[in-house]
Amino acid sequence: MTETVTRPKHAGSSASAGPAPLGERPVDGRCTGTPPDVAAELLDRQTRALFGRAVGWVPAPALQLAWLDWSLHLARSPGKQYALWQQCVQQFFRLMPRLQPDSARPTADPNLVGDPRFADPDWGRWPFSLLRDAFFQTQSFWQSATTGLDGVTPHHQHMVSFAARQWIDMLSPSNCWWLNPEVLRAMMETGGRNFVEGGRRWLDDQQEVLAGYSPRTSPQRCVAHYVGQRVAITPGRVVYRNELIELIQYAPQTTAVWSEPVLIVPSWILKYYILDLSPHNSLVRYLVEHGHTVFMVSWKNPREDARNFGLDDYLERGIFDAITRVCQMSGASSIHTVGYCLGGTLLAIGAAALARDSRTSLRTMTLFAAQTDFSEPGELGLFVGWSELADLDALMWDQGYLDGRQLARAFQLLHSRDLIWSRMMHEYLLGEHTKPTDLMAWNADTTRLPYRLHSETLRELYLRNALAEGRYHALGRAVALADLRLPLFVVATERDHVSPWRSVYKLHLLSRAEISFLLTSGGHNAGIVSEPGHAGRSYRLSTRGKDAPYLDPDEWHAQTPAQEGSWWPRWQNWLVAHSGDRIAPRAMTTESGLCDAPGTYVLEP
Known part of the structure; x- marks a missing residue:
C-alpha cells in the first residue's frame, strides 16, 4: 500500500518564527516603507550589487574590519609581538647557513609534504632550495602571526589568516618563471x-x-x-516532472530487486550526475547492478523567474513530491533516501518534518557530506557573514539568482x-x-541558485544555525532533528572544505537514532566518488546504537581503525540489511511527454 506525503498549507518564508532582526528586509526582495525609504533602499541595494559584482563573496568592508580587529589586538599584545620577533630571528639564523652553495641538500622538509608546487627534485638544489625554504619560513611566520591572538573574533581571525595565505601563495617563487x-x-x-x-x-x-x-x-x-x-x-527514464524537478528512474539490471527503492537527492548547486559519471565510477550504476531500484532527483536550472522559490518550495515540490511518486511507482510503503551536500541537509529537514507529522514513508536515510549543524562550516564560512551577505544578497536580488x-x-x-x-x-x-x-566536466556544468533559496540557506542555516538549534520552521511549523528515529548512515570525507567531517559528525549531538558514521579518504567530491578498485582509498566505519552514549570526534577517530578500499560495498551491505525481500522488478511507467535519462533539466545551460 502506497503512502502519499501530505503537506500543510503554508505562506511566506521558511524562516524561523518571531520578529526579524533590526534592519532585515523581506527575503523575497520587496521593499517596504514610505516612498522615500523605498527609494533609498533601492539605491543602497543597487550600489551593493555593483560592489558584489566587482569583489565577489569577500567585500572590502568585511576584510577591512577583520584586518582592523587583528591589528588593534596585535598592537595591544607585546607578548605576541615578542614571540613573533623571536620567530623571525630564529628563522633568519636557520636560513643563514643555506646562503652558501655547498649547503645544497635535497631534504624532505615536512612543510613540503603534499605541496605539488615544489615536488620537482631541482627544488632541493641551491639556490632554489634557499628560495623554497625562505618561502616556507615566510608562510610559517604569517600563520603564527594571524592565529592564536586573544580577543580577535574567530571569524575575523580566519579571514585574516586566509587573506595572508592568498597573498603569500601569489608571491610564491614557483609562480615566477625565472x-x-x-x-x-x-x-x-x-x-x-x-x-x-x-x-x-x-x-x-x-x-x-x-x-x-x-x-x-x-x-x-x-x-x-x-x-x-x-x-x-x-x-x-524520466518518470515525473514539475517546475522544480525531473524524477529519473533507472532501469533494473538484475532479475530480482530489493523491495525498498532508493531515492537520491543531490545538491542544487551542481548537476546530479556527480553520482552517475562514467560507467566505471557511477554510484547509480553500482546500485542497480547490485539489485536496487534507484530514483534520482534532477533539479531544474532556474532563471530570474524562479527568484522567489525558497527552501519550503524545494522541500515541498522537490523532496516530498519525489517521495510520493517513488512510493506510488514502486508500490513500496517505505523507501531508502540519500542526500548529498545541501541536498542531504534538505532531506534531513524533510525527514524531521515527516517524523514530526508521524509519517512513516522513510525506511532509512543516508547523508553524503551533508551538514546539519553549521556552527563550524570550515573555510567556506569565511564567505558567509552578515557583512558578506549584504553585498551578495543585493547582487542576487538584482539578478534574481546567483550564477x-x-x-x-x-x-x-x-x-x-x-x-x-x-x-x-x-x-x-x-x-x-x-x-x-569526467569530474572536470561535471564541475564545469554550473547551475544558478534562486535568490530566495540561497538567501534563506545562508541566513537560516549558515548564519543563524536555526536547524541545529531547533528554531527552523518547515512549512510553517518547527522541526527538530531529535525527532529522527530511523537508521542513519552518514558519510564524511577527510579533506572536505565544504562540509568538514567534524561538522558533519555533530549529527550525533542532534539525534539519538542509530547512526553508522563513515569517514573516507578524499575531499568533498572525490571522497564520495570512490568506486571499488580506486587505488589509495580507505575509510573508517562504526555504528552508534540508538540512545547510546556520545563519543567526541577525536575519540571516535582514535578508536576506529582505518580499512583499505572503497566504502561503497559497506554502505550497500547496510542498505541490504535494512531492506525486505527481493522481488521481481516493476516495469517503468511514465506520463506522456517525458523522455529517457538524463532528461531535459540537466541539459539546460
Whole structure:
C-alpha cells in the first residue's frame, strides 16, 4: 500500500518564527516603507550589487574590519609581538647557513609534504632550495602571526589568516618563471616553445573568460565529456516532472530487486550526475547492478523567474513530491533516501518534518557530506557573514539568482594553490595541456541558485544555525532533528572544505537514532566518488546504537581503525540489511511527454 506525503498549507518564508532582526528586509526582495525609504533602499541595494559584482563573496568592508580587529589586538599584545620577533630571528639564523652553495641538500622538509608546487627534485638544489625554504619560513611566520591572538573574533581571525595565505601563495617563487627550476629546464629543453604554447593557452582562457566561462573547466576543456554520451549514461527514464524537478528512474539490471527503492537527492548547486559519471565510477550504476531500484532527483536550472522559490518550495515540490511518486511507482510503503551536500541537509529537514507529522514513508536515510549543524562550516564560512551577505544578497536580488560561475570563484579561492596557481604554472609557464576528466566536466556544468533559496540557506542555516538549534520552521511549523528515529548512515570525507567531517559528525549531538558514521579518504567530491578498485582509498566505519552514549570526534577517530578500499560495498551491505525481500522488478511507467535519462533539466545551460 502506497503512502502519499501530505503537506500543510503554508505562506511566506521558511524562516524561523518571531520578529526579524533590526534592519532585515523581506527575503523575497520587496521593499517596504514610505516612498522615500523605498527609494533609498533601492539605491543602497543597487550600489551593493555593483560592489558584489566587482569583489565577489569577500567585500572590502568585511576584510577591512577583520584586518582592523587583528591589528588593534596585535598592537595591544607585546607578548605576541615578542614571540613573533623571536620567530623571525630564529628563522633568519636557520636560513643563514643555506646562503652558501655547498649547503645544497635535497631534504624532505615536512612543510613540503603534499605541496605539488615544489615536488620537482631541482627544488632541493641551491639556490632554489634557499628560495623554497625562505618561502616556507615566510608562510610559517604569517600563520603564527594571524592565529592564536586573544580577543580577535574567530571569524575575523580566519579571514585574516586566509587573506595572508592568498597573498603569500601569489608571491610564491614557483609562480615566477625565472625562479622556478622546472620552468627554466623546460625553457632550455624546448628552446622557449613552452612560453609560446603557454601564451596561446592564456589567450584561449581570456576568450573563455569574456564568454563567461571558467578557464579551468570551460566547455571547450571538457568537450570530450558530453552529458548523456560520456557521462550520465546509466539507462533510465524520466518518470515525473514539475517546475522544480525531473524524477529519473533507472532501469533494473538484475532479475530480482530489493523491495525498498532508493531515492537520491543531490545538491542544487551542481548537476546530479556527480553520482552517475562514467560507467566505471557511477554510484547509480553500482546500485542497480547490485539489485536496487534507484530514483534520482534532477533539479531544474532556474532563471530570474524562479527568484522567489525558497527552501519550503524545494522541500515541498522537490523532496516530498519525489517521495510520493517513488512510493506510488514502486508500490513500496517505505523507501531508502540519500542526500548529498545541501541536498542531504534538505532531506534531513524533510525527514524531521515527516517524523514530526508521524509519517512513516522513510525506511532509512543516508547523508553524503551533508551538514546539519553549521556552527563550524570550515573555510567556506569565511564567505558567509552578515557583512558578506549584504553585498551578495543585493547582487542576487538584482539578478534574481546567483550564477554558478560566481559561486565557483569562492570555491577556487578555497584551493587557490591547486586550482589557480599550480594550474597557471603548468599551463602558462610549462605550456602543458590539462587533460579533461569526467569530474572536470561535471564541475564545469554550473547551475544558478534562486535568490530566495540561497538567501534563506545562508541566513537560516549558515548564519543563524536555526536547524541545529531547533528554531527552523518547515512549512510553517518547527522541526527538530531529535525527532529522527530511523537508521542513519552518514558519510564524511577527510579533506572536505565544504562540509568538514567534524561538522558533519555533530549529527550525533542532534539525534539519538542509530547512526553508522563513515569517514573516507578524499575531499568533498572525490571522497564520495570512490568506486571499488580506486587505488589509495580507505575509510573508517562504526555504528552508534540508538540512545547510546556520545563519543567526541577525536575519540571516535582514535578508536576506529582505518580499512583499505572503497566504502561503497559497506554502505550497500547496510542498505541490504535494512531492506525486505527481493522481488521481481516493476516495469517503468511514465506520463506522456517525458523522455529517457538524463532528461531535459540537466541539459539546460
